[in-house]
Amino acid sequence: MKSFWKSYLTGLQLHVTIAKYTKVPITWIDDDYTPDVNKLYYIQEGEGYIKVGNRKYYPKPGDLCLLPADVVQSYGTLNSNTFGKYWCHFTAKLDNFNLFHVLETPTITTVSDHPALKDKFDQLIHYHESDEWTAELHVQATFLEILAMYLEQAGQVQINTPATSSFEKMNVLFTYIEEHLAENITVNTLAQLVHFHPNYFIRMFKNATGLSPIQYVNRKRMDKARQLLSFTSLSVSAVAESLGMDATYFSRLFKEYTALSPSEYRDISNGNS
The missing domain is CATH 2.60.120.280 (Regulatory protein AraC)
Known part of the structure; x- marks a missing residue:
């Protein structure tokens, strides 16, 4: 919860x-x-x-x-x-x-x-x-x-979560995303989980979170990446692989979210800068 x-x-x-x-x-x-x-x-x-x-x-x-x-x-x-x-x-x-x-x-x-x-x-x-x-x-x-x-x-x-609201559906989606960050998560897959048409699903998801489904998934991946870079000795390539991402694309996306490269972020989080 x-x-x-x-x-x-x-x-x-x-x-x-x-x-x-x-x-x-x-x-x-x-x-x-x-x-x-x-x-x-x-x-x-x-x-x-x-x-x-x-x-x-x-x-x-x-x-x-x-x-x-x-x-x-x-x-x-x-x-x-x-x-x-x-x-x-x-x-x-x-x-x-x-x-x-x-x-x-x-x-x-x-x-x-x-x-x-x-x-x-x-x-x-x-x-x-x-x-x-x-x-x-x-x-x-x-x-x-x-x-x-x-x-x-x-x-x-x-x-007091209303049983008839979208809370239950969002809980299903959040749980699925957390458990499948290393996989290719598509809008169609997420929409099917809650039995919505993809177009309606995108609107519903953005109303609930303020983000599109893909933006949300990428943000969760970057949150996970920050944890791995701060608290493990995994290489940048290994972190990218654990998130199901190509190392080059991962590094570019990470810098978009944090304004730092993965290596720069690790150095700062470990007090090396």
């Missing part, structure tokens, strides 16, 4: 709709509403409450709170010492499913490195408000780091 999710999360479709820091007013209150976006609160000061479903929480400074979309929620103040919080609204889709319907995570978690998380939120707000043409790239990159920090420290995460 770890390998499956590592592959599947490459297809995460993410969009941050707003990012701010707010010292909320005493009138900050709403009851039993259902947002169509996910919300992330990083509490810095003050008191208040949030309610997700039937459970009420009283977050403390330092708590990171995830309120998923399409779930009944409430929030409010307790007194004049109101929340000061970083917050953002965002969508996160995997194959048209809300990520937090597929992954069941705690509503509240506390991260270990508060200065780092605060810095990330400051960056997120800066880039979200920036008019630089690269700002959206920075927003995506920064929020992905925040999201990774949340998931890594959220403790127990339960996976």
Whole structure:
């Protein structure tokens, strides 16, 4: 499952709709509403409450709170010492499913490195408000780091894979690719595994992973090549052969992915440069 999710999360479709820091007013209150976006609160000061479903929480400074979309929620103040919080609204889709319907995570978690998380939120707000043409790239990159920090420290995460979705089909495909990297993997072969027409299969695969099937296979081969170059003494030719590739083509493709030749990569990974 770890390998499956590592592959599947490459297809995460993410969009941050707003990012701010707010010292909320005493009138900050709403009851039993259902947002169509996910919300992330990083509490810095003050008191208040949030309610997700039937459970009420009283977050403390330092708590990171995830309120998923399409779930009944409430929030409010307790007194004049109101929340000061970083917050953002965002969508996160995997194959048209809300990520937090597929992954069941705690509503509240506390991260270990508060200065780092605060810095990330400051960056997120800066880039979200920036008019630089690269700002959206920075927003995506920064929020992905925040999201990774949340998931890594959220403790127990339960996976609710919809049995009728393409999750099962993608699991079949990812497993097959991992086990047959040294073979000639064709689009037709992969499409037949999940009983799709090749043209439809290519669209489905790219929607799920963000890559074409061949791009994905080559990326997995290059990931494997980096491991072999870093942790074994196999020659470059032997690494290429283990991946079912001609040595010349392998070297050219490796350099496209890493900007280094296989030998240069090995030297750097072994501390020889």
